[in-house]
Amino acid sequence: MQGLSCPTMDVEAYLLDRGRLVDGGLAQVLPPEDTYPSTIHQAMRHSVFAGGKRLRPILVIASAEAVGASAEMVLPTACAVELIHTYSLIHDDLPSMDDSDTRRGRPTCHVVFGEAMAVLAGDALHALAFDLLTRNETAAGPERALRVTQEIARAIGTQGMVGGQVLDLLGEGVAEGIRRLPEPVPIEQLVHDIHRRKTAALICACVRAGGLLAGASREELDALTRYGQDLGLAFQIVDDILDVVGEEAVLGKRAGGDAVQAKLTFPAVFGMQGSSARAREATVRAIGALEVLGPRAELLAGIAGFLLERAR
Numbered sequence: 495m496q497g498l499s500c501p502t503m504d505v506e507a508y509l510l511d512r513g514r515l516v517d518g519g520l521a522q523v524l525p526p527e528d529t530y531p532s533t534i535h536q537a538m539r540h541s542v543f544a545g546g547k548r549l550r551p552i553l554v555i556a557s558a559e560a561v562g563a564s565a566e567m568v569l570p571t572a573c574a575v576e577l578i579h580t581y582s583l584i585h586d587d588l589p590s591m592d593d594s595d596t597r598r599g600r601p602t603c604h605v606v607f608g609e610a611m612a613v614l615a616g617d618a619l620h621a622l623a624f625d626l627l628t629r630n631e632t633a634a635g636p637e638r639a640l641r642v643t644q645e646i647a648r649a650i651g652t653q654g655m656v657g658g659q660v661l662d663l664l665g666e667g668v669a670e671g672i673r674r675l676p677e678p679v680p681i682e683q684l685v686h687d688i689h690r691r692k693t694a695a696l697i698c699a700c701v702r703a704g705g706l707l708a709g710a711s712r713e714e715l716d717a718l719t720r721y722g723q724d725l726g727l728a729f730q731i732v733d734d735i736l737d738v739v740g741e742e743a744v745l746g747k748r749a750g751g752d753a754v755q756a757k758l759t760f761p762a763v764f765g766m767q768g769s770s771a772r773a774r775e776a777t778v779r780a781i782g783a784l785e786v787l788g789p790r791a792e793l794l795a796g797i798a799g800f801l802l803e804r805a806r
Contacts, residue, residue, distance in 0.1 A: 497724050505796035512555050513548040515565055521574045523626060537607040537615035542580050545598040549729075549801075550575045550700045553722070556797065557704025560790045567633045571642060574626035575700050578650055581619040584612050586659070634707040649699035658692025665758035685763045686727075693733070694726025701725070701794075707745045707766045717786045724780035725798050731773040731802050734759040735766065777802045 518540055525535045551572035558568040565572075587594040587602040588609060595605050604612035627646065629641040648654060665684055699723030705715050738761050760769040779797045783790035 500519050505793065505800045508550060508556075508793055509547070509800070512552045515555070515569065516548045516551045516576060517543075517573055519569045520576060523551045523570075523573055533607065533611060534614055534618060537603055537611050538618055540600075540606060541584050541597075541603045541615060542619070544600045544799065546576075546580075548576060549797075550579050550697060553697065553700040553706075553725075553794075553797070554704040554732060557701045557718055557722075558708040559704075560718075560784075560787055560794055561705055561710040562790075563704075563708030565588070568630065568704055570626045570629040571703050571707060574623040575696070575703070576647065577619040577623040577626070578646070578698070580618040581623070582650070582655060582659075584616040584619070586598030588612060589670035591659075591663070630707055634709075638707055638709070642706050645646065645702060645706075646696075646699050649695040654691050654695035654699075655693075657686050658690070658695070661688045662692055662757065681758070681763055685758050687728040688758060689727055689760070690723075694723055697726035707797060713786055717783050717791075720783035721780045721791075721794060721798075724776040724783065725801070728773045728776035728780065728798070729801055731760045731769055731776065732801060734761055735769055735773070736804060737761075738766065757782065773802060 510662050524539055524542060527539055529535050554568050554572040554575060555565045559565060583597055584603045587597055588604055594602055596602060602612075603615055607615065624643065624647075627643040628639060630642065634642075650656060652660070661684065665688060689770045698719060699722070701718045702715065705718040710718065737759070760772065764772065777798050781795045784795055787794075
């Protein structure tokens with residue numbers, strides 16, 4: 495498993511296949527659009543089925559498969575993390591946050607259904623996600639299911655995703671000399687902290703969740719953890735790069751939004767070349783962490799390389 499190996503088409507086929515599996519699971523667990531009160535269920539489905547890479551649920555599945563479990567065994571948790579991710583996007587897009595009018599190539603939830611309904615749709619997806627997390631108790635056992643639920647809750651709280659979003663909001667304009675943060679934090683440390691919390695924490699929790707539910711050994715779980723941490727960092731750096739150089743039709747959202755809002759991104763702090771180098775370094779570290787898993791982790795390695803290629 496050297497370098498950034500794994501045939502691209504194999505990874506693309508895997509992502510497509512597991513993405514379809516997740517979509518099927520989501521279609522089953524989400525209430526039908528005509529379920530009373532219908533407006534909230536329409537709003538939930540509008541956002542969940544707007545497209546997307548399904549990266550987080552696929553990482554739950556791929557990690558479980560790397561230590562010998564089936565995709566079906568961890569599907570409830572895989573669906574749960576996608577609902578959590580979608581709820582966070584709905585709230586991020588609100589006028590009080592990033593004020594985005596498109597997401598995944600479609601009008602955002604608040605544009606179609608109004609701000610109040612968008613907030614409630616995000617809340618409802620969040621609640622349904624934790625309902626789903628309990629459904630792995632039968633297959634994985636209550637102790638594993640409880641541990642996964644606790645880890646995901648921490649990953650999206652103030653020490654994870656929510657905390658990262660707070661720092662992201664407070665950090666707007668820092669690169670231009672505007673100071674909203676109460677503590678004097680070096681700008682290089684701050685951009686790392688935002689990325690680690692806002693994106694990498696949940697991605698790492700997804701990787702660990704698959705391993706935990708599948709009964710990974712301590713050595714295997716340690717490898718998956720290091721992989722998840724570096725993959726999450728690389729993914730967000732690449733996302734920052736694409737916001738600068740990507741095409742709106744491909745991104746599915748307004749390009750250049752980070753610069754307009756003076757967000758503290760890797761390109762803003764380290765430049766494009768420095769950001770690309772850091773993304774590649776993190777990807778190499780992520781793949782290197784998988785050595786202990788051997789050939790079983792080839793798809794995880796391939797996913798890391800595939801995600802890095804988005805920035806080329």
